[in-house]
Amino acid sequence: MHRRKLLQWGLSAVGAGLVPLAAARADDDIIGAILQGKHPNAPVVPAAPPVGLRPTPVETFAAQPAVEPxxxxxxxxxxxxxxxxxxxxxxxxxxxxxxxxxxxxxxxxxxxxxxxxxxxxxxxxxxxxxxxxxxxxxxxxxxxxxxxxxxxxxxxxxxxxxxxxxxxxxxxxxxxxxxxxxxxxxxxxxxxxxxxxxxxxxxxxxxxxxxxxxxxx
Incomplete structure (x- = not known):
């Protein structure tokens, strides 16, 4: 879930009085964990390759035998x-x-x-x-x-x-x-x-x- 949507969801819930303050804080902790990828329900995002370390394709050529005069x-x-x-x-x-x-x-x-x-x-x-x-x-x-x-x-x-x-x-x-x-x-x-x-x-x-x-x- 997008961070803005998660925050809006948490704030609206508190503003409406649907959850107690402690619960709201707990939700904030869950939201932070999700955003940091530590929560078990956090989406898996593939890591980007390090800049400048991506392997470069190398063209291979068949070795030509030397022809002696x-x-x-x-x-x-x-x-x-x-x-x-x-x-x-x-x-x-x-x-x-x-x-x-x-x-x-x-x-x-x-x-x-x-x-x-x-x-x-x-x-x-x-x-x-x-x-x-x-x-x-x-x-x-x-x-x-x-x-x-x-x-x-x-x-x-x-x-x-x-x-x-x-x-x-x-x-x-x-x-x-x-x-x-x-x-x-x-x-x-x-x-x-x-x-x-x-x-x-x-x-x-x-x-x-x-x-x-x-x-x-």
């Missing part, structure tokens, strides 16, 4: 050109690095440059990670022009006439601190393309063609 280290054994480059960063291949890699992996016999499939760098990167190599990949053959591939095919029956080297989709490699057997095993385990093993010639062929494996000399 991808590196490749290689050396063209014919020109002695070395390159260590970040070829993939922020979700895409780095154009300048890819261009520089295309140049290093050119056909050294006639200096013809051809785009190299970046998937080859992914294969090299995974082999490097699995073998924990500290060395550059030694590249015996990257891109081959049709003229060079034809010449090599006529010399050796182990060079395919329609080699993926002509499309910039194959490399012949080795590492100075990792055995050929381990390089071959890791390349086979990736299942990302063709793997040729040439123990006498001391290199492993990797390409981004269909998954297959073979051995040569």
């Amino acid at each position: 991808k590196w490749v280290k290689l050396r063209n054994i014919h020109t002695d050109e070395k390159l260590e480059a970040v070829y993939w960063e922020n979700g895409e291949y780095v154009p300048d690095a890819v261009t520089a890699l295309n140049h290093v992996l050119r056909d050294y016999r006639n200096d013809e440059v051809h785009p190299i499939d970046p998937g080859l760098y992914d294969i090299l990167g995974k082999i490097a990670e699995k073998t924990q190599t500290k060395a550059h990949f030694q590249v015996i053959s990257g891109y081959r022009s049709p003229a060079t591939n034809r010449m090599l095919s006529e010399r050796s029956g182990e060079v395919a006439r329609h080699s993926l080297h002509m499309d910039g989709k194959a490399m012949d490699i080795y590492l100075e601190d990792i055995s050929l057997q381990e390089i071959r095993a890791e390349a086979l385990g990736l299942q990302l393309g063709g793997v040729g093993y040439y123990p006498k010639s001391r290199f492993v062929h990797v390409d981004v063609g269909r998954v297959r494996a073979w051995s040569g000399t």
